[in-house]
Amino acid sequence: MNIESILVSKLIELRNEKGITQKQLAQVINYSDKVISKWERGESLPDINALDQIAKFYGVSIDYLVREDLESQHIESKVPRVSDEIDLKKVKGPSALLLWSILPFSVMYLISIFIGIEFFIVYNIVFGIVIIFYTVGISYVVWEATYKGREIKITNQPTKLIMFIDGVLVDEISSILTFGVNLRTVIEKHEIKAIISGVFNLRCKIIVNDIS
Numbered sequence: 001m002n003i004e005s006i007l008v009s010k011l012i013e014l015r016n017e018k019g020i021t022q023k024q025l026a027q028v029i030n031y032s033d034k035v036i037s038k039w040e041r042g043e044s045l046p047d048i049n050a051l052d053q054i055a056k057f058y059g060v061s062i063d064y065l066v067r068e069d070l071e072s073q074h075i076e077s078k079v080p081r082v083s084d085e086i087d088l089k090k091v092k093g094p095s096a097l098l099l100w101s102i103l104p105f106s107v108m109y110l111i112s113i114f115i116g117i118e119f120f121i122v123y124n125i126v127f128g129i130v131i132i133f134y135t136v137g138i139s140y141v142v143w144e145a146t147y148k149g150r151e152i153k154i155t156n157q158p159t160k161l162i163m164f165i166d167g168v169l170v171d172e173i174s175s176i177l178t179f180g181v182n183l184r185t186v187i188e189k190h191e192i193k194a195i196i197s198g199v200f201n202l203r204c205k206i207i208v209n210d211i212s
Contacts, residue, residue, distance in 0.1 A: 003066045008042045010065050014058045015040075024184050027171055028191065029053040057191075086152070086192075086206040092142035099138060099201070105130050143194075143204045150187055154194050154204055163194055 015025055022040070026033040031050060038044045046054065048062075055062045105127055112123040141156040153164040163171040163183040170185040183194040191209040196202065 004042060004045060006068055007045065007066050008040060011036075011054070012040050014054075014060070018058065020182075020184065024171075024182075025057075028057055028184060028186050056189075084208045086145045086147050086208060088143050088145045088154075088204060088206055090141065090204075091144050092140065093202075094138040094140070098134075102130070102134050139202075141202050141204075145206055147192065147206075147208065148188055148190075152192065152194075152206065154183065154196075154206075156196065156202055156204075161196060165192075 022036045023033040026036050039046055051062050055065060109127050112120045136158045139156060139158045143154040145152045151166050155162045160172060160174045163185060165185060171183040185192050193207045194204060196204050
């Protein structure tokens with residue numbers, strides 16, 4: 001394989017191993033996702049500055065990116081030097097009363113099954129409307145944390161998830177269901193990854209990885 005083919009293969013392989021999208025990688029190394037897409041299709045190649053940032057992010061050498069005979073070096077250097085979790089505080093979220101308010105509607109839904117088909121159909125419509133309003137109501141959640149003097153804020157809304165650093169938007173994902181959704185940014189050569197889980201009871205944790 002020539003150098004270009006090796007590089008394309010390594011770029012795709014490393015990003016998939018990291019479990020990130022082209023857009024997320026673009027935000028970390030400050031290139032557009034369209035440029036990264038062209039790199040991975042072999043339509044253009046990253047310059048030396050981009051290669052340096054990519055190598056540092058994945059914990060490999062530039063040589064590894066363009067050569068086939070450095071597998072052992074890649075395996076040894078893939079593990080981040082630092083991996084820690086930041087203390088996170090939920091500053092806004094649904095009340096316990098709101099969370100439990102769905103229970104009587106759920107009970108009535110089960111009862112409607114045995115009452116009759118007409119009542120069941122009508123109540124299905126009503127229950128569907130209730131679920132929509134309930135989901136919107138419980139989806140407003142805000143978490144805050146501090147890292148290296150920088151204020152991190154994660155905001156969950158009905159149709160999107162947002163990360164702010166010192167009040168500046170750094171990552172955003174449009175998602176109705178936030179289970180398994182990740183947000184990413186970089187603070188002083190440390191990757192900040194917010195992992196959101198849950199649907200009705202949203203949880204968030206922030207992991208820091210050293211990418212220097």
